[in-house]
Amino acid sequence: MKNKAPRKKRAAVPAEAVAGAEQSAPDLGAEAHRFSQTRSARSAEILEDYTELIADLMEEHGEARITDIARCLGVTHPTAAKAVARLKREGLVTSRPYRGVFLTEAGAAMAERVRVRHRIVIEFLKAIGVPAEIAAVDAEGIEHYVSDATLAAFSDFVRSAPEV
C-alpha cells in the first residue's frame, strides 16, 4: 500500500479560500460537503420524477402503464421499465408482469411531498414574475434542490405577496 492516508505538502489549497469564500468554517471539506449534498439530490431526481408522474397517472386512470410513463417523460419504454424496476427495488412501487405500476404507501407519500413542493415552486416562480410556461420548465429542475427552509421561504412569499 502506498497512498492511503491523506497527507498534504506543497501548495495544498486551503479549500476555504475557494468558491464559497464567504463561509468561515475551517474544516477541509465544507466545499466538498456542499457538492456531496447536491450529488445526492441529483440521484434522487429521477426517482422523484417517476414517482410524481406515476401518482398523476394513477389518479387519471387508476393505474400507470409503462408506455404512458415513457411517453410522458419522453424516453423509450425500456428506459421507463428499467427505472420502474429500480423504483420497485427501492420499495416505492409494485408491479406484476404485463400489468400496470402502482405506488406503495412509501411511494404515495413521496409523491405527495413532491407534488406539494412542485406546486409551491411553480406558484412562487410565477409570483416573482416568471412566465407560466417558463416557470413550468424551470420548476421541473429546481424543485429537486429546494430544501425545506427554502421551500418555506417560497411558500411565505407566495402567501404574503399574492400579486406582483
Next chain:
Amino acid sequence: MKNKAPRKKRAAVPAEAVAGAEQSAPDLGAEAHRFSQTRSARSAEILEDYTELIADLMEEHGEARITDIARCLGVTHPTAAKAVARLKREGLVTSRPYRGVFLTEAGAAMAERVRVRHRIVIEFLKAIGVPAEIAAVDAEGIEHYVSDATLAAFSDFVRSAPEV
C-alpha cells in the same frame, strides 16, 4: 420489423391530461419536452460545476490541479481526472500530463456566466429569507436549472428589495 411506427389503440393516454394540465398545447409531448430540457440541464450540471471551480482555483493559484479539484468537489482524483478529460474533449479546458488544468476561452466564458448566475441565485435566496448556509447548498443545485427569464426575475427582485 414489427413495432416501428407509433400507433395507438386502447386507452391511449392523451398526455395533456397529465401533470402539467395547465397547458393547452395539443401536441403529444409537451410534457416530454419539458423533461427533455431538464435532462439536458442535468448533463450540463457537472461540466458547469467543474468549469466554475477551475476558474476559482485558477484565480487563486494561477492553475487548477487535479487533486485540488477533486478535494473541493469531494470526489477521488481519478473521477476528477476523467471529468477533466471530458472537459478537454468539449474544448473547455487544456492540460498537459502532470501539469495543471487551464480554461480555454470558451471555458472561461462559461465559467463567467455560471459565476454570475451562481451569485445571483445566492443573493436572491438570501433576499427572500433563506439562511446563508442553506442558500449556499441549495444554490449549488438550483443554479443549473434557472433559465434566463427566471434569472432576470431573481435579479430584479434582489435589486428592488434590498432588505426583507
Next chain:
DNA sequence: ACAAAGATGTAGCCTTGGCTTCATTTCACT
C-alpha cells in the same frame, strides 16, 4: 543528490440512465 511523499496517470469495475432490437403477451375488433 536522492529518497520519500505527494500528485498524476491508467486500468478496471460498478451503477445509472439512455438507446435499439427482438421476443412475447394482451387486448380490441371483426
Next chain:
DNA sequence: AGTGAAATGAAGCCAAGGCTACATCTTTGT
C-alpha cells in the same frame, strides 16, 4: 374465436460519473 396491433419484457450496447488499486512522475527536504 382468431388475428393483428399495441404493450411489455429481455438482452445488449454506450457514455458518464463514481470507486479502488496500482504504476509512474514530480517535488520536497534533508
